[in-house]
Amino acid sequence: MEIIRYADLKAEPWRNGGGVTREIARGVADDGGTAGSSAAWDWRVSIAEVGKAGEFSAFPGMERVLTVIDGELFLLTVDGVEHPLEKFRPFRFSGGAATAGALPTGDVRDLNVITRTGAFKGYTSIIELSKKRAHPLFAGQFGILLQGQAAVSPGAEALDRYDAVTGSDAETPEILGRGFLAVVSIDAVAG
Missing domain, CATH: 2.60.120 (Jelly Rolls)
Structure with missing residues (x-):
């Protein structure tokens, strides 16, 4: 057992300036990674603070589960279809999809689980x-x-x-x- 203290996690700013991510954990397949993968990990668990509407970074070959954990509503558009995400309701989607988020009720914090398709399921x-x-x-x-x-x-x-x-x-x-x-x-x- 290990306790990972949120207060000790480093905030990594997003490329688009819309928020920060704090990584809880990441892992690779037992074989050292998926053949031909460019990512340094096959799964990741993180918490993101979203302070500005905008496009998501693409993760081709990955699957995502996003859960709003603080804030009222996050409007997630995945491949042109809008999905209203409410607090504590996980939502699964393709990491390679064209994805953007809007904040109609203010900033949100979300829990992200990203897994390499075919290797892990989150x-x-x-x-x-x-x-x-x-x-x-x-x-x-x-x-x-x-x-x-x-x-x-x-x-x-x-x-x-x-x-x-x-x-x-x-x-x-x-x-x-x-x-x-x-x-x-x-x-x-x-x-």
């Missing part, structure tokens, strides 16, 4: 935490505290907003608290 679920029943995190999973108060065991270490916990099958971390947790799963595609 999933995002939003769960309500309980003080009575712990939520376990297994290998290939990340738990990100979106709202409320929570602690992770073993050790009952307190989590701050947007802190992430890596899952493990050997010593499965469990999260207790009140609020909402994003559970991101990165699954290798059998091939």
